[in-house]
Amino acid sequence: METITIKDIAKALHLSTSTVSRALRNSYEINPETKRLVxxxxxxMQYRPNPIALSLRxxxxxxxxxIIPEIANNFFSQLINGIESVAYDxxxxxxxFQSHESYEREVAHTNxxxxxxxxxLLxxxxxxxxxxxxxxxxxxxxxxIVFMDRVPNEIATHKVVADNFEGSYGATQHLIRAGRRRIAHLTSPIYLSITTERLAGYRKALEDHGIAFDEKYVRYFAHGGKDEGENRDGIRALMQLPEPPDAIFSASDRLSTGCLAVLQNEKVKVPEQVALVGFTNSGVADLFNPPLTTVVQPAMEMGQQAMNLLIRLIEHPQAQNNFETMAFKTSLNVRESSAGA
Amino acid sequence: METITIKDIAKALHLSTSTVSRALRNSYEINPETKRLVxxxxxxMQYRPNPIALSLRxxxxxxxxxIIPEIANNFFSQLINGIESVAYDxxxxxxxFQSHESYEREVAHTNxxxxxxxxxLLxxxxxxxxxxxxxxxxxxxxxxIVFMDRVPNEIATHKVVADNFEGSYGATQHLIRAGRRRIAHLTSPIYLSITTERLAGYRKALEDHGIAFDEKYVRYFAHGGKDEGENRDGIRALMQLPEPPDAIFSASDRLSTGCLAVLQNEKVKVPEQVALVGFTNSGVADLFNPPLTTVVQPAMEMGQQAMNLLIRLIEHPQAQNNFETMAFKTSLNVRESSAGA
Structure with a gap:
């Protein structure tokens, strides 16, 4: 049997060879009807692509x-290093590109x-x-497109995330075991996937240890820790409660360092008065006063895996039905800031 | 007198209008001889460009x-934010792109x-x-092309730098005034512009205050502070000198935090035994134990100015003869790590 080529398909369907070629590799430049036809x-006709031609696309x-929110964040810069290490090879x-937490910039950068x-895209x-x-x-x-860290539920594709629920559960449980009972949670806007997952882990850990979840100990920071005034006001409000927290668990890098700064300024003793655990991939958490107990995400590995999944989508566009969400275990680095009361 | 157009020039010189147009705006796609001719x-012929046509290029x-060495460095991420703020407007x-301190990557990214x-390019x-x-x-x-921070002497173009000499001079003088006499200097490879400028400021401050410059107190770190083993070995070697330093002045972000980490591990008391001042744009230097005295560069402003100069070169390619090197003043943030003996 003679082999059929792209040229033959093009001739039969009255299309250009380049359109056929693009349709066969599911290019977004070709409309769905043409793709179906091709x-x-x-x-x-039992067309089999020529493997040499494939590599010459x-x-x-x-x-x-x-596109990430910002590069001045150790998690994202490590994520990028992971992406680059695979890409370079x-x-x-x-x-x-940075979105700087702006929807408009994200759309403009995408276009x-x-x-x-x-x-x-990652x-x-x-x-x-x-x-x-x-x-x-x-x-x-x-x-x-592969999503990383902050991912949408509504879109079916590969996703790479940290196991935020487990990371939060572990951090909260650690504070409970250190004898804390009134554990506050500082977090980002509620509509981010990482916010709801981390909140859920915190809540479950409290409930599993017989501590009622209390909404007044949860503070959402619209600027995610980047606004010093918002940090100060939010943490002051917590400390002025009739029963102020004896521990704080913060859900992001900026909130963790921002919280430590406010507690220092307010002369709140850490860990004696308030124990502190925070999500951060900062490389200098052990230099802080006191050294900060951290939940660390394997950002480098997450970036590598995201790039691997994206390459798979790029190089095998036909096999786009089995989407994975890969969740990476976080690790808890226990330091002085969460020592027992 | 009739106005001469690009079309007329093209006809007279037997060139295409697009070549003439590109030659007139000094495009790098056109060879120098053609540019000269045009x-x-x-x-x-007293050709005057049509300002409306100009805006429609x-x-x-x-x-x-x-292209910068790495984004996981507060100086560079702030520099990028400055660049982006002007660019976006x-x-x-x-x-x-990140070169990761690799010449090969820098060349590949450039291409x-x-x-x-x-x-x-910036x-x-x-x-x-x-x-x-x-x-x-x-x-x-x-x-x-505009160069920033680490700039080549051999290329004439706009450059944006920090006043590294003055920044170093001020930091060293501050340590001398705090009663220190054996001041070590940790720095990056000698062939970087920032290394020689910071070294020169350190040396001049010593000499102006009657302290002999002593090469044994200067340590060059091939990895610029990124290799923990190299940091530890270099600082240990200093501390094992017959007359160990009573102060350390470090010339980069990574060396500053790296040095503090080694001194903590080695149980060297800061500032009692060794005072410490370092270049860094870290936003958390005041959270360190002890809070770190820093030389801070106005990275955001440097990025904005670099972008302004680049735009000037892009939009007025004819006026490329008056190149500027803009040097921005650093600031010294005095904290506990350099307190008097």
Whole structure:
């Protein structure tokens, strides 16, 4: 039996060879109807791609785009280093953009990256992103996207996250075992996936240890710890409660260092008066006064895995049905800030 | 007198209008001989560009590339935020790459950005870059480049730096006034501009205060503070001198936090036994034990100014003769780590 080529398919369907070629690899540039036409005909005629031609595909840019909230955060800079380490070995370029927690910038960066023909996107959502249309449209067109850390429930694709529930559960349980009972939780806006997951772990740990969940000990910070005034006001309000907390568990890097700074300024003794545990990937938590007990995410590994999953989507666009959400275990580094009362 | 147009110049010189247009705005895509021909003829015929046409130039990508050693460093992330704040207002996209202190990556990133037709580059040299040909070639072709922080002497263009000499002089003088006499200096490889400038300020301050410069108190760290083993060995060697230092002045973010970590591990009392001052833009230096006296660079302003200068080169390529090196004053934040003996 003679082998059928892209040229034959193009001729039969009155399409250009480049359209057929793109349709066969599920390019987002080709409309779904044409793709259906091409793939059905190719299947019928038992078309088999030429593996050498595959490796010569001209329209790959060999670059991928990364959009994260900000780079001045150890978690995200380590995540990027993980992405880059895999990308560099495979000859991909990594183009980095910051959303600065702005939905508008996230949309603008996405459009720019697509106009520059990146082969795929790695995204960690801005804290103000509630509308996901800019990603959904691209995915419908076949652009590979993998989400990291702050991920949307509404979109089916590969996702790489930390096991936030377990990380929070462990941190809260650690404070309970250190004899604390009134444990406050500082966190980011509620509509981020990481916020709800970390809140759920905190709540479950309290309940499993017979401590009632009390909403007044939970503070949401609209600026996620970046606004010193908001940090100060929020923590002061907690400390002025009739029964102030004897421990604080903070759910982000900025909130952890911001909280320690406020407690120092307010002359609250850590850990004697208030024990402190915080999510952070800071490399200098052991230099703090007191050294800070931290929940650390394996950011480097998460970045590597996100890039591996994205490459899989780019290089095998046909096999896009089995999406994975990979959850990575966090680790608890116990230091002085959470010592027993 | 009739107005001469690009079309007229093209006809007279047997060139395409697009070549003439590019030659007139000094595009790096046009060879120098053609540029000379076009600009001489345009001058002779008193050609004046049409300001409306100028704003419609099609070949601008409205994007610029930034290559820095690493983003996981507060100085560089703040520098990028400054660059982005100006870029965003002017509608430019900022594409960020890390060299990870590798000359090869710096060259590869440069080539990639140029292939993607960025309008200009903002560069802070990797610590391993000694050959500058990859930048010199692009500048000869007319690509606008502005250097920041780690800048080459050999290339004439705009440069934005901190006043490293003064910053170092002030930090060293502060330690002398706190009663210290054997002041060690931890720094990066000697061929970086920032290393020689900071070393010179340190040396001059010692000499102005009657303290002989002594090479044995200067340690160069090939990994700039990123290698814990190298940090430990270097600082131990200093502390094992017959006359160990009574103060340390470190010249980079990583060396400052790295040094504090080693001194804590080695049970060296700061500031009683060794006072410590370091260059760093860390936002958490006041949380350290003890709070760290720092030399801070106005990174945000430096980034803004670098972007302004780059925009000037992009939008007025003709006026490329008056290059500026803008030096920004650092500030000394005195905290407990450098208290008097």
């Amino acid at each position: 793939t059905e005909y190719a299947q019928k 001209e329209s790959r840019s060999k670059s991928i785009g990364v 495979l000859g991909y370029y990594v183009v980095i 720019f990256l697509v106009s520059r023909k990146v082969d795929g 995204i960690s959502l801005s804290s103000l992103t509630t509308n996901l249309l800019h990603f959904q449209e691209l995915m419908t067109k076949g652009l590979p | 600009t001489e003829y345009a001058q002779k 099609e070949s601008r990508s409205k994007s610029i590339g930034v 002017l509608g430019y996209y900022v594409v960020i 990639f950005l140029v292939s993607r037709k960025v309008d200009g 560069i802070s040299l990797s610590s391993l870059t000694t050959n500058l040909l990859h930048f010199q070639e692009l500048m000869t072709k007319g690509l606008p």
